[in-house]
Amino acid sequence: MTPFAYERATDASAAVARVTGHANAAFLGGGTNLVDHMRLGVAHPDLLVDVTRLPFSNIEPLPDGRIRVGASVRNSDLAADRTIRERYPVLSQALLAGASGQLRNLATTGGNLLQRTRCAYFQDVTTPCNKRKPGTGCSAMEGHNRDHAILGASEHCVAVHPSDMAVALAALDATVVVLGRQGERRIPLTALHRLPGDAPERDTVLDRGDLITAVELPALQMAVNSAYYKVRDRASYAFALVSVAAALDVRNGQVADVRIALGGIAHKPWRALRAEAVLKGAAASDETFDRAADAELADARALRHNAFKIALVRNTLRMVLRRLTSGAPA
Amino acid sequence: MKASITLRVDGEPRSLELDTRTTLLDALREHLGVTSAKKGCDHGQCGACTVLLDGRRVTTCLSLAVACDGARITTAQGLARGGKLHPLQQAFLEHDALQCGYCTPGQVCSAVGMLEEAKAGHPSYVTRGLTAPAELSDEEIRERMSGNLCRCGAYVNIVAAIRQAIGKEAAP
Numbered sequence: 197m198t199p200f201a202y203e204r205a206t207d208a209s210a211a212v213a214r215v216t217g218h219a220n221a222a223f224l225g226g227g228t229n230l231v232d233h234m235r236l237g238v239a240h241p242d243l244l245v246d247v248t249r250l251p252f253s254n255i256e257p258l259p260d261g262r263i264r265v266g267a268s269v270r271n272s273d274l275a276a277d278r279t280i281r282e283r284y285p286v287l288s289q290a291l292l293a294g295a296s297g298q299l300r301n302l303a304t305t306g307g308n309l310l311q312r313t314r315c316a317y318f319q320d321v322t323t324p325c326n327k328r329k330p331g332t333g334c335s336a337m338e339g340h341n342r343d344h345a346i347l348g349a350s351e352h353c354v355a356v357h358p359s360d361m362a363v364a365l366a367a368l369d370a371t372v373v374v375l376g377r378q379g380e381r382r383i384p385l386t387a388l389h390r391l392p393g394d395a396p397e398r399d400t401v402l403d404r405g406d407l408i409t410a411v412e413l414p415a416l417q418m419a420v421n422s423a424y425y426k427v428r429d430r431a432s433y434a435f436a437l438v439s440v441a442a443a444l445d446v447r448n449g450q451v452a453d454v455r456i457a458l459g460g461i462a463h464k465p466w467r468a469l470r471a472e473a474v475l476k477g478a479a480a481s482d483e484t485f486d487r488a489a490d491a492e493l494a495d496a497r498a499l500r501h502n503a504f505k506i507a508l509v510r511n512t513l514r515m516v517l518r519r520l521t522s523g524a525p526a
Numbered sequence: 527m528k529a530s531i532t533l534r535v536d537g538e539p540r541s542l543e544l545d546t547r548t549t550l551l552d553a554l555r556e557h558l559g560v561t562s563a564k565k566g567c568d569h570g571q572c573g574a575c576t577v578l579l580d581g582r583r584v585t586t587c588l589s590l591a592v593a594c595d596g597a598r599i600t601t602a603q604g605l606a607r608g609g610k611l612h613p614l615q616q617a618f619l620e621h622d623a624l625q626c627g628y629c630t631p632g633q634v635c636s637a638v639g640m641l642e643e644a645k646a647g648h649p650s651y652v653t654r655g656l657t658a659p660a661e662l663s664d665e666e667i668r669e670r671m672s673g674n675l676c677r678c679g680a681y682v683n684i685v686a687a688i689r690q691a692i693g694k695e696a697a698p
Contacts, residue, residue, distance in 0.1 A: 231590060281657050297670055297673050298584050
C-alpha cells in the first residue's frame with residue numbers, strides 16, 4: 197500500500213477545499229471498498245480525509261414530506277429506520293440485500309453510491325482494464341463476462357455497478373446533495389452515475405473534491421407498495437446477477453403509476469423508463485409485464501457468458517410486479 | 527506515516543503508535559497481541575475478523591486503525607465474564623458448532639452483535655413484512671449470519687448453538 201497521510205475532517209467546506217487542492221487525495225467513509233482497493237493497488241491516494249465524523253449522520257423528515265438522509269448514515273441504520281421501512285420498503289430491502297451485517301454497520305450512504313465495480317479484471321492489477329488504466333483494453337469483453345452488462349455498455353467497458361441501495365434510490369427518484377468548490381448543488385440520482393462510453397474510468401459526474409452530503413427521498417406515496425428483489429448465485433452475501441426495484445400503484449386492475457429500476461445489468465443503476473411507459477394505464481397483467489420487460493430489453497446485448505441475464509430480468513420483473521399487484525410482500 | 531491512537535480493547539485502554547496503513551485487524555493482532563480476531567480473507571468476504579466496535583459487529587480487516595481512534599473494542603476473548611464463558615460461547619461448545627475453530631471467534635462476535643440487532647427490532651432481507659417484530663427463525667439466523675463463512679461447513683450446529691442461546695430449543 198502506498199503511504200498516505202490521514203486527516204479527520206471537522207468541517208465539510210474545509211474537507212472539500214482540502215481534497216480539491218490536493219492532486220491525489222480521497223475522502224474516506226466506511227472504507228469497505230476504498231481500503232480494499234488501496235491494498236490491491238487499484239487505488240493509491242496519498243492523503244485520506246476521513247469524513248465519517250462530519251455532522252451528516254441524521255435521517256430527517258422535511259416539512260414538505262421528503263426525507264433527508266445524511267451521507268454518513270450507516271447502511272444498517274438506514275435499513276432499520278422506522279420511517280424508511282414503512283414508507284420506502286424497497287430501500288430497506290435493497291440495503292438489507294447488500295453485503296453482510298458487519299459491512300452494513302460500516303458502509304455509509306455516500307460511500308455506497310461511490311463504491312466501484314466488482315469486475316474481477318478491474319480488481320486485478322495484472323490484467324488490462326480501461327476503467328482502472330484507460331487505454332489498456334477491456335479484459336472482460338472476451339473473458340469471463342458472466343457478471344457483466346447487457347444494457348448501456350461500450351466497446352471500452354462492460355462492467356456493472358454493484359450497489360443495491362442505488363437501484364432502489366433510482367426507482368424512488370432520489371436526489372443527491374453535493375458540496376463542491378462552487379457550493380451546494382443537487383443531482384438526480386439517475387444522473388449521478390455515467391454510462392462507460394469512451395471514459396469508463398469515470399463512474400460518476402462528480403468532480404474531484406465533490407462531497408456527497410445527503411440523499412433526499414421525495415414524498416412518493418406509492419412507495420409504500422414497493423419491493424426489491426435480488427437474484428444471485430448464493431442465497432445471501434453475494435452481488436446481484438440481476439435485481440429489480442419497483443413501486444406500483446394499481447387501481448381497478450389498471451397500472452395508475454409505476455417506478456422500476458434494474459441492477460446488476462449496467463454501468464449504472466438502470467431506470468426502466470421504457471417499461472414504465474408500457475405499464476402506465478395498461479392492465480396489471482402478466483401479458484403487460486412481459487411487454488414492459490421486452491420494451492426495456494429491446495436494446496439488450498449479451499456477451500458470451502451472460503445471455504441468461506436477459507431472460508432473468510424478464511422473469512424477475514414479472515414476478516416482482518405480480519407480487520406488488522397482489523399486495524404480497526416480495 | 528505515523529499516527530498515535532488509543533483503543534479500549536476488551537476493557538483495557540491501549541495506546542499505540544502505528545503506520546497509517548495499519549488495519550484495525552493488524553493493530554489488534556500484530557501490535558497488541560490480541561489474536562482472537564482472526565485473519566481469513568483480509569478482504570471483507572469471510573467474517574473471521576469480526577469484533578464488536580462500540581457495541582456493533584464489524585469486520586476489522588477493512589478499517590484503518592487510525593480511523594478508529596477512541597473506539598471501544600470487544601473481541602471473542604473479552605466476551606467471558608469472571609471466568610465464565612458468554613452464553614453464546616458455551617452454546618457453541620455444547621453444540622459442537624465448529625471443526626477447526628478458526629472462524630469461531632468471528633462467528634461468536636457476529637452472533638452477539640446480531641442478537642442485539644434483532645433485540646432492537648432490526649429486520650433482515652428475509653423478514654416478511656418489514657414492520658412486524660423480527661422472529662428469529664432458522665432462516666432468519668442463517669440470513670443474519672451470512673457474513674461469516676465456515677469452510678468446515680459447521681453451519682447446522684452454528685444455527686443450533688445460536689438457537690439455544692436465544693432460548694429456543696427447536697426450529698420453528
